[in-house]
Amino acid sequence: MSKEITSRSADYSQWYNDLVIKGSLADYSAVRGCMVIKPYGFALWENMRDALDKMFKDTGHVNAYFPIFIPKSLFEAEEKNAEGFAKECAVVTHYRLKGDPAHKGKLIVDPEAKLEEELVVRPTSEAIIWNTYKNWIQSYRDLPILINQWANVVRWEMRTRLFLRTAEFLWQEGHTAHATAKEAVAEAEQMLHVYADFVENWMALPVIKGLKTESERFAGAVETYCIEALMQDGKALQAGTSHFLGQNFAKAFEVKFSDKENKLDYVWATSWGVSTRLIGALVMAHSDDEGLILPPKIAPHQVVIVPIYKGEESKPVIDAKAKALAAELKAAGIRVKFDDNDNTRPGWKFAEYEMKGVPVRIAIGARDIENNVAELARRDTREKTSVSLDGLAARVIALLDEIQQAIYNKALAYRDEHITRVNSWDEFVKVLNEKGGFVSAHWDGTAETEEKIKEQTKATIRCIPLDNAQEEGVCVLSGKPSKQRVLFAQAY
Amino acid sequence: MSKEITSRSADYSQWYNDLVIKGSLADYSAVRGCMVIKPYGFALWENMRDALDKMFKDTGHVNAYFPIFIPKSLFEAEEKNAEGFAKECAVVTHYRLKGDPAHKGKLIVDPEAKLEEELVVRPTSEAIIWNTYKNWIQSYRDLPILINQWANVVRWEMRTRLFLRTAEFLWQEGHTAHATAKEAVAEAEQMLHVYADFVENWMALPVIKGLKTESERFAGAVETYCIEALMQDGKALQAGTSHFLGQNFAKAFEVKFSDKENKLDYVWATSWGVSTRLIGALVMAHSDDEGLILPPKIAPHQVVIVPIYKGEESKPVIDAKAKALAAELKAAGIRVKFDDNDNTRPGWKFAEYEMKGVPVRIAIGARDIENNVAELARRDTREKTSVSLDGLAARVIALLDEIQQAIYNKALAYRDEHITRVNSWDEFVKVLNEKGGFVSAHWDGTAETEEKIKEQTKATIRCIPLDNAQEEGVCVLSGKPSKQRVLFAQAY
Numbered sequence: 001m002s003k004e005i006t007s008r009s010a011d012y013s014q015w016y017n018d019l020v021i022k023g024s025l026a027d028y029s030a031v032r033g034c035m036v037i038k039p040y041g042f043a044l045w046e047n048m049r050d051a052l053d054k055m056f057k058d059t060g061h062v063n064a065y066f067p068i069f070i071p072k073s074l075f076e077a078e079e080k081n082a083e084g085f086a087k088e089c090a091v092v093t094h095y096r097l098k099g100d101p102a103h104k105g106k107l108i109v110d111p112e113a114k115l116e117e118e119l120v121v122r123p124t125s126e127a128i129i130w131n132t133y134k135n136w137i138q139s140y141r142d143l144p145i146l147i148n149q150w151a152n153v154v155r156w157e158m159r160t161r162l163f164l165r166t167a168e169f170l171w172q173e174g175h176t177a178h179a180t181a182k183e184a185v186a187e188a189e190q191m192l193h194v195y196a197d198f199v200e201n202w203m204a205l206p207v208i209k210g211l212k213t214e215s216e217r218f219a220g221a222v223e224t225y226c227i228e229a230l231m232q233d234g235k236a237l238q239a240g241t242s243h244f245l246g247q248n249f250a251k252a253f254e255v256k257f258s259d260k261e262n263k264l265d266y267v268w269a270t271s272w273g274v275s276t277r278l279i280g281a282l283v284m285a286h287s288d289d290e291g292l293i294l295p296p297k298i299a300p301h302q303v304v305i306v307p308i309y310k311g312e313e314s315k316p317v318i319d320a321k322a323k324a325l326a327a328e329l330k331a332a333g334i335r336v337k338f339d340d341n342d343n344t345r346p347g348w349k350f351a352e353y354e355m356k357g358v359p360v361r362i363a364i365g366a367r368d369i370e371n372n373v374a375e376l377a378r379r380d381t382r383e384k385t386s387v388s389l390d391g392l393a394a395r396v397i398a399l400l401d402e403i404q405q406a407i408y409n410k411a412l413a414y415r416d417e418h419i420t421r422v423n424s425w426d427e428f429v430k431v432l433n434e435k436g437g438f439v440s441a442h443w444d445g446t447a448e449t450e451e452k453i454k455e456q457t458k459a460t461i462r463c464i465p466l467d468n469a470q471e472e473g474v475c476v477l478s479g480k481p482s483k484q485r486v487l488f489a490q491a492y
Numbered sequence: 493m494s495k496e497i498t499s500r501s502a503d504y505s506q507w508y509n510d511l512v513i514k515g516s517l518a519d520y521s522a523v524r525g526c527m528v529i530k531p532y533g534f535a536l537w538e539n540m541r542d543a544l545d546k547m548f549k550d551t552g553h554v555n556a557y558f559p560i561f562i563p564k565s566l567f568e569a570e571e572k573n574a575e576g577f578a579k580e581c582a583v584v585t586h587y588r589l590k591g592d593p594a595h596k597g598k599l600i601v602d603p604e605a606k607l608e609e610e611l612v613v614r615p616t617s618e619a620i621i622w623n624t625y626k627n628w629i630q631s632y633r634d635l636p637i638l639i640n641q642w643a644n645v646v647r648w649e650m651r652t653r654l655f656l657r658t659a660e661f662l663w664q665e666g667h668t669a670h671a672t673a674k675e676a677v678a679e680a681e682q683m684l685h686v687y688a689d690f691v692e693n694w695m696a697l698p699v700i701k702g703l704k705t706e707s708e709r710f711a712g713a714v715e716t717y718c719i720e721a722l723m724q725d726g727k728a729l730q731a732g733t734s735h736f737l738g739q740n741f742a743k744a745f746e747v748k749f750s751d752k753e754n755k756l757d758y759v760w761a762t763s764w765g766v767s768t769r770l771i772g773a774l775v776m777a778h779s780d781d782e783g784l785i786l787p788p789k790i791a792p793h794q795v796v797i798v799p800i801y802k803g804e805e806s807k808p809v810i811d812a813k814a815k816a817l818a819a820e821l822k823a824a825g826i827r828v829k830f831d832d833n834d835n836t837r838p839g840w841k842f843a844e845y846e847m848k849g850v851p852v853r854i855a856i857g858a859r860d861i862e863n864n865v866a867e868l869a870r871r872d873t874r875e876k877t878s879v880s881l882d883g884l885a886a887r888v889i890a891l892l893d894e895i896q897q898a899i900y901n902k903a904l905a906y907r908d909e910h911i912t913r914v915n916s917w918d919e920f921v922k923v924l925n926e927k928g929g930f931v932s933a934h935w936d937g938t939a940e941t942e943e944k945i946k947e948q949t950k951a952t953i954r955c956i957p958l959d960n961a962q963e964e965g966v967c968v969l970s971g972k973p974s975k976q977r978v979l980f981a982q983a984y
């Protein structure tokens with residue numbers, strides 16, 4: 001097969017790109033930093049989106065849609081909040097192209113069609129949404145507002161990587177409004193748990209739930225909750241964040257409500273989001289040098305059936321059996337593909353579906369049918385077994401569950417092996433350099449030390465785990481007293 | 493109730509705006525011409541989108557996602573095609589905001605962050621998609637490509653109306669690539685029928701399928717198929733289009749394939765789309781002076797249960813019964829809402845759900861429970877009946893079907909009454925002025941006459957119906973010979 005993949009050991013970064021491109025998840029586009037999400041990658045995203053969307057609705061949220069453009073002045077209103085992210089963005093300044101009078105067939109921006117106020121393509125929607133909530137909220141009866149939006153957002157990035165960091169990406173952003181701080185904190189925590197539940201149980205990727213330090217917090221947040229996952233190269237990846245925003249946005253946009261006693265107060269807020277970046281995490285956490293490994297619960301095809309033709313005369317018999325089998329699996333709720341393309345050989349197909357990470361492959365030929373069996377191959381372990389055609393659907397359902405669990409367990413074992421407790425600076429540096437993963441170390445709690453550690457090792461504090469054990473110690477760099485360990489890692 | 497609606501007879505246009513705003517479908521935003529789709533409106537769109545998406549997938553299509561930005565040069569490549577629409581658009585010229593040195597706290601566009609090439613926010617995606625397909629298509633084995641995209645698009649509009657014409661709107665755009673003209677034409681026709689099926693059977697809105705004349709065709713299309721619906725003010729609305737694009741885009745972007753005989757040829761294309769504009773059509777076609785009327789198949793809530801409390805002691809009994817009833821309806825697959833808010837009175841709730849167009853209202857009080865009945869009210873006819881609580885779910889399912897059909901029949905009767913055959917220019921003008929609707933008239937087939945008619949009456953040729961009867965006649969304006977009638981109307 002022509003689709004050679006760079007191995008992880010040779011070049012981890014190239015291995016990742018190879019998987020994304022050759023696994024048909026995404027492609028580069030004519031626009032710098034923007035990707036094309038290909039049908040196979042988009043089907044994966046649809047499965048992820050639909051599962052998340054159901055979890056959001058089950059927790060009382062509704063979807064809505066807000067404009068893609070944000071007038072520049074709204075960023076000025078939330079200036080203190082926005083400082084962290086509002087700078088590198090796509091700015092619309094004009095609303096018309098016209099023919100170039102100096103060069104027939106070329107277009108230029110019409111200088112007469114300059115906008116009075118520039119519009120920013122949303123990097124995130126707090127500003128436009130809170131500017132809208134102002135009109136929707138008068139009294140406690142209007143609260144809570146529990147809105148989510150599925151949307152594209154744009155952040156101008158100089159160095160981009162497919163899924164992990166692109167100028168445009170797809171995400172969901174929840175924006176909720178509450179009458180009390182307590183309720184808003186509970187919401188932010190609830191959504192963190194929803195994210196962890198989704199990433200662990202659907203994406204088979206174990207995460208650590210925690211709080212960001214002040215310097216790693218979302219601009220405008222009082223508290224940022226996050227889930228952190230570990231990739232196979234020992235780097236961490238932030239898989240989702242949920243922010244308790246306090247009254248910051250309500251104050252920036254003057255959103256007040258009258259409570260039951262008719263007293264006016266600012267509204268309390270949260271926001272929370274995950275993006276197509278999760279696909280990057282999925283690829284990097286589970287896959288191997290043969291291609292993608294996708295968890296069955298979100299894989300576009302859970303099973304592929306490959307017929308093994310030997311001579312023309314066996315084809316109708318094999319096709320009939322394979323089609324019946326596909327129908328049986330489909331009726332059992334399995335996403336199955338029957339690949340009867342006879343331009344390509346079985347070996348090519350095997351490699352293709354290994355590349356694409358289809359969890360289970362069923363190969364079936366004339367002799368198999370005589371013996372009432374088929375060959376079942378699982379992608380994660382590459383084990384093959386011959387199984388009876390009787391009751392195959394039930395067997396496949398059980399196998400898909402087993403694979404889902406096995407992928408999770410493997411990632412969990414790797415992650416747990418890569419949380420290293422260290423008590424000295426030498427150890428800290430050595431573990432980061434030689435082993436990677438999370439380093440659990442004491443920290444004196446100052447942004448200054450955090451910054452020094454980052455400069456010297458590129459490691460950041462990924463999070464202060466929720467329900468962190470309290471333990472007396474001394475900071476691994478400064479030697480000052482510390483009451484708890486935090487998790488450091490180099491990160492995507 | 494405070495939510496007064498302007499009547500259709502007093503001001504049709506204001507009636508429409510009132511319904512959209514007070515029916516909680518959408519709201520204005522801080523960005524000129526961009527709307528906020530509110531949760532209730534978005535739930536309606538989700539139901540429409542999901543039904544359409546299933547129809548697309550059932551006909552072999554897959555979803556993907558292409559960049560929101562299109563480099564200016566790609567519009568130059570398809571210049572001849574793009575002339576019709578590529579001019580009024582949002583143009584990104586810079587990628588950074590920075591603090592205004594002259595005014596602390598204000599932001600300005602960073603003049604040093606000027607893009608080398610301007611980016612246009614997609615008004616439609618043919619250019620970026622065909623520029624991508626170029627890399628995906630080499631041989632007939634790569635065809636067909638049957639891709640759909642759900643996306644936001646932007647067209648700078650000077651005069652906007654919620655849903656009907658907004659700068660940003662949501663839509664789907666199908667872009668398919670084929671090895672033969674015949675296959676592409678079949679695809680374009682298939683998707684026209686899918687649209688008609690959806691609009692008639694889900695939105696309860698009868699449509700006429702037809703072809704656009706050359707002057708009304710999409711720029712770049714060889715043939716534009718359309719479905720046309722009629723609104724209650726006698727104006728037509730184009731509800732969807734499907735284009736056979738010939739080899740125009742393949743030629744603009746140099747997309748060739750080698751066929752089975754290894755000969756190179758340009759690829760054949762279609763594109764097709766419907767948008768949130770359909771929500772505007774839905775509102776204008778069915779609603780009345782009391783509010784929205786939504787077809788049950790796409791209504792966010794199909795049934796609302798309103799408890800009638802009389803005194804505190806009856807509340808627990810009524811709530812228990814209403815909740816059991818809601819659970820029963822939900823189990824039967826009905827989207828039901830139980831409104832137990834005790835801050836508002838039943839009369840207010842009745843008006844609210846009439847406004848929102850909930851197809852069926854069930855009111856239930858203490859005496860109803862004693863008599864084992866409930867009051868069933870249908871929104872479309874506003875009829876009320878007392879029905880037994882036994883077997884209520886089956887009764888409601890039947891009623892929802894009946895309402896769906898009744899709404900369609902009403903719109904069909906109105907539409908059919910408003911197709912008027914005329915044979916003289918006086919008649920043509922008189923019908924347009926006094927009755928409205930579609931005017932079926934002979935036309936000489938020239939763009940010149942078409943343009944004159946438009947200037948004099950604002951009526952355009954909405955379509956040449958598919959399978960149009962051939963009939964000798966003379967053009968209603970020029971008196972020249974004609975072989976068929978076409979449909980004229982004033983339109984949105």
Ligand SMILES: [Zn+2]
Binds near residue numbers: 105568571
């Ligand atoms: Zn040119």
Ligand SMILES: [Zn+2]
Binds near residue numbers: 076079596597598
């Ligand atoms: Zn300021």
